[in-house]
Amino acid sequence: MESMKFNRRQFVKGTAAAAAILPSFNILGDEKNTIGPKDDQVNVAVIGYGAEGEILTDAAMKIPGVRFKAVCDIWEYRRKMARGRLRSLGHEINVYEDYREMLDKEDKNIDCVIIATPDWMHAEHSVYCMEKGKHVYCEKEMSNRLEKAKEMVLGQRRTGKIFQIGHQRRSNPRYMHAINRVIREANMLGRVTHAYGQWNRSVAPFLTVRDRLNIPTETLQKYGYENMVQFLNWRWFDKYGGGPMVDLGSHQIDLFFWVWDCAPISVTAVGGNDYYNRQMNDNVMAIYEFKTKQGVINRAYYQVLTTSSRGGFYEQFMGENGSLTISEIAARGNAVQREVRDGVPNWDVFAKQGLVLPVKKPVAAAVTSNAAIDVRVTAEADGWPLPVDLLKPAHMPHLENFFLAVRRNKPELLTCPANLAYESAVAVLAANRSVAEGKTIHFKPEDFHV
Numbered sequence: 001m002e003s004m005k006f007n008r009r010q011f012v013k014g015t016a017a018a019a020a021i022l023p024s025f026n027i028l029g030d031e032k033n034t035i036g037p038k039d040d041q042v043n044v045a046v047i048g049y050g051a052e053g054e055i056l057t058d059a060a061m062k063i064p065g066v067r068f069k070a071v072c073d074i075w076e077y078r079r080k081m082a083r084g085r086l087r088s089l090g091h092e093i094n095v096y097e098d099y100r101e102m103l104d105k106e107d108k109n110i111d112c113v114i115i116a117t118p119d120w121m122h123a124e125h126s127v128y129c130m131e132k133g134k135h136v137y138c139e140k141e142m143s144n145r146l147e148k149a150k151e152m153v154l155g156q157r158r159t160g161k162i163f164q165i166g167h168q169r170r171s172n173p174r175y176m177h178a179i180n181r182v183i184r185e186a187n188m189l190g191r192v193t194h195a196y197g198q199w200n201r202s203v204a205p206f207l208t209v210r211d212r213l214n215i216p217t218e219t220l221q222k223y224g225y226e227n228m229v230q231f232l233n234w235r236w237f238d239k240y241g242g243g244p245m246v247d248l249g250s251h252q253i254d255l256f257f258w259v260w261d262c263a264p265i266s267v268t269a270v271g272g273n274d275y276y277n278r279q280m281n282d283n284v285m286a287i288y289e290f291k292t293k294q295g296v297i298n299r300a301y302y303q304v305l306t307t308s309s310r311g312g313f314y315e316q317f318m319g320e321n322g323s324l325t326i327s328e329i330a331a332r333g334n335a336v337q338r339e340v341r342d343g344v345p346n347w348d349v350f351a352k353q354g355l356v357l358p359v360k361k362p363v364a365a366a367v368t369s370n371a372a373i374d375v376r377v378t379a380e381a382d383g384w385p386l387p388v389d390l391l392k393p394a395h396m397p398h399l400e401n402f403f404l405a406v407r408r409n410k411p412e413l414l415t416c417p418a419n420l421a422y423e424s425a426v427a428v429l430a431a432n433r434s435v436a437e438g439k440t441i442h443f444k445p446e447d448f449h450v
């Protein structure tokens with residue numbers, strides 16, 4: 001499979017060992033994550049050809065049988081970009097300003113719609129498309145309003161269409177390997193008591209464009225945007241987005257649900273708009289308490305900063321026997337670190353099974369400590385690297401998963417259906433509420449179900 005690259009020696013050894021020892025472990029990846037027959041053409045339209053619309057379109061075009069037929073964007077500049085780029089890559093498309101017109105005129109030509117508009121339009125766009133009989137891939141966050149996210153879940157239920165939400169880590173073979181195989185199946189980390197996630201970004205001014213690219217004010221207002229500043233920087237305005245916490249946290253907080261297979265019972269967050277004087281918080285720090293199906297409490301800390309890029313973005317899962325550090329950028333995290341203490345099983349057996357590559361540095365011969373300062377070292381700081389690489393654009397496996405479900409007409413193949421994405425939307429949106437209300441938000445199990 002093209003998406004994975006293994007160290008050759010490990011691959012040969014690991015495959016044989018894994019087949020023998022862990023029958024459910026499939027080193028070639030999950031069947032869910034492969035694509036369907038090449039000659040089965042799927043015709044696609046896009047709503048919202050901005051930065052992410054372009055990334056998704058580029059990635060989807062690499063999937064055999066995917067043909068783009070139409071693009072809708074309210075910005076003429078982006079419609080021109082879309083037409084030019086897609087034509088240069090062999091896809092002749094019609095472009096539209098209004099999505100309803102596109103759906104009417106292209107009804108017979110399209111099977112699926114990819115939606116990458118600002119969060120506040122996701123519900124309207126996706127429910128309309130599903131009602132028109134189209135399968136939908138819609139970007140995260142489902143919505144910046146919970147009641148709208150709920151409408152999306154209900155819209156899918158009513159129409160029965162295939163509806164994927166764009167938390168692309170859910171289909172990333174590195175994350176699937178680390179979470180499904182290393183943590184959940186093999187239990188390499190023991191009990192994972194804590195998790196950490198961060199997304200830190202440098203100071204950045206509001207986006208601007210040259211005057212000649214401005215959308216006329218009457219057009220902007222027809223589509224609900226007050227002016228170009230709000231249109232371009234929608235993430236920072238409550239009407240259109242959820243600020244950095246929702247924009248970035250949505251990807252990473254979703255992973256806490258995946259690893260622990262349960263929902264949180266509370267979130268306590270602090271934050272503020274302390275640097276930019278914008279509408280949404282420019283920094284948030286949130287603590288989630290999760291209660292597992294075994295009744296155990298685990299805690300996760302999440303932070304988003306927009307005034308320092310220190311550490312970038314990554315996630316950590318910390319267990320009694322070891323920790324996973326992982327990031328969508330593998331160079332920032334792609335290994336498990338073993339706890340150096342008595343009683344932790346030797347991990348050579350896991351390396352032999354192909355779950356990890358051998359540790360990069362030898363385990364410390366001795367562990368030293370003194371009473372005043374904790375100088376104990378886990379000499380495996382560089383850890384045991386994961387044996388899986390993603391050699392495709394980050395969003396491609398998630399789109400492949402979507403098109404596979406479409407081709408087989410099996411919603412159950414999706415790695416991120418709407419009801420699953422809804423759960424993390426509840427938790428992510430509540431962090432902003434906790435900041436605003438200055439108190440802990442307590443969840444009931446039914447809060448996560450529509």
Ligand SMILES: NC(=O)c1ccc[n+]([C@@H]2O[C@H](COP(=O)([O-])OP(=O)(O)OC[C@H]3O[C@@H](n4cnc5c(N)ncnc54)[C@H](O)[C@@H]3O)[C@@H](O)[C@H]2O)c1
Pocket residue numbers: 047048049050051052053072073074075078097099116117118119121139140141166167168223231232247
């Ligand atoms: N999965 C990821 O890694 C990832 C990364 C970035 C963005 N996103 C998500 O993708 C979505 C788009 O983000 P972006 O960064 O591309 O924003 P963007 O501002 O660059 O693009 C949004 C596009 O939608 C168009 N648009 C706005 N309102 C519209 C309407 N009513 N009808 C048609 N077109 C409309 C705009 O003209 C623009 O071209 C957001 O939901 C965002 O959260 C996901």
